[in-house]
Amino acid sequence: MLKPKALKEVLAQMTNGGIQSTVLLTRDGALLAYSGFEAKDAKIIAAMASSIFAAHQRVRQTPSSTVPQNIVGSGDLNMVLLDADEGKMAIAAVATQLVCMVSKTNVQLGMLKAKMDALSSYLQEPLRQVSQSNN
Amino acid sequence: MTFPQLFSHIDGIEAILIRDKDGVPVLKLPTNEAVDQLDLQTLIPSAHILQDQSSRMNLKQLKTVVTYWSARQIITYNVPPLVIIVAADTNVNTGALLNLYKDLQSIVSETLTQRA
Numbered sequence: 001m002l003k004p005k006a007l008k009e010v011l012a013q014m015t016n017g018g019i020q021s022t023v024l025l026t027r028d029g030a031l032l033a034y035s036g037f038e039a040k041d042a043k044i045i046a047a048m049a050s051s052i053f054a055a056h057q058r059v060r061q062t063p064s065s066t067v068p069q070n071i072v073g074s075g076d077l078n079m080v081l082l083d084a085d086e087g088k089m090a091i092a093a094v095a096t097q098l099v100c101m102v103s104k105t106n107v108q109l110g111m112l113k114a115k116m117d118a119l120s121s122y123l124q125e126p127l128r129q130v131s132q133s134n135n
Numbered sequence: 136m137t138f139p140q141l142f143s144h145i146d147g148i149e150a151i152l153i154r155d156k157d158g159v160p161v162l163k164l165p166t167n168e169a170v171d172q173l174d175l176q177t178l179i180p181s182a183h184i185l186q187d188q189s190s191r192m193n194l195k196q197l198k199t200v201v202t203y204w205s206a207r208q209i210i211t212y213n214v215p216p217l218v219i220i221v222a223a224d225t226n227v228n229t230g231a232l233l234n235l236y237k238d239l240q241s242i243v244s245e246t247l248t249q250r251a
Binding site: 044045048051052055056075076077078079080081082083084085086087088089102109110 | 188202230
C-alpha cells in the first residue's frame with residue numbers, strides 16, 4: 001500500500017533549493033501526490049507532464065511495426081528535461097507512473113537531473129509493487 | 136563557424152537535423168541517409184507540442200529539450216526560426232551539447248543577417 005502522507009513527505013524533501021514543485025502522477029495525467037505549488041497548479045503540471053511524455057511515447061509507438069529498431073525513440077523513454085526562459089522542468093518514468101519537477105531558472109539542469117534520478121530510484125520499487133498488485 | 140564545425144569536436148553524435156519553423160528540413164548531417172535511417176523527422180510534431188505546453192506552463196520560450204532514451208539521447212535546440220535536433224549516444228557529454236546553444240544562436244543570427 002502507498003501511504004499518501006509518507007509519499008508527500010518524500011516529495012517535499014525534494015522541493016527545495018530552487019525546485020518549486022514536485023508532482024507524482026499517473027501516465028494518463030491523474031495527480032497522485034504533490035509538493036510545492038497549490039493543488040490547482042499541481043493538477044495543471046500533471047496534465048502537461050503527461051501530455052509531454054505521451055507525445056514522445058507516440059513517436060515511439062506509431063512506427064513500431066514497420067520501422068527498424070534503430071530509429072530515434074526505440075527502447076524506453078527514461079527522462080525529459082526542458083529548459084525554458086522562465087524555468088526548467090524534468091519528467092521521468094518511475095515504474096508505471098511519472099514524476100515531474102518544476103524549477104526556477106537558477107537551478108542547473110545537472111542538479112535537476114540528479115535530484116530526479118535520486119527520487120526515481122527511491123520510488124521505483126514501492127511503485128513497482130503497487131502497480132504489480134493492481135494487475 | 137559552420138554547423139558541422141560546431142559539432143565536430145564532440146564524439147558520439149549520430150545525426151543532426153535542422154529544420155525551419157514549418158518543419159521543412161534545411162540540413163541533414165552527416166548525410167541524408169544517416170538522418171533518414173534514424174527517422175529524426177518523427178520528432179518534429181513533438182517539438183511543436185513541447186513549445187505549446189511550455190508556453191501554457193508560463194515557462195515562456197523553450198530553449199532546449201533533452202530526452203533520454205535507453206539507447207540514445209536526443210537534444211532539441213529551439214533557435215527561432217530554426218529547430219536543431221541532435222541524436223547522440225548515451226555516453227556523449229550532455230553538458231557539452233547543451234553549451235552549444237549560445238553558439239547556435241550566434242550562427243543562426245549571423246546567417247539571417249547575411250541573408251537580409
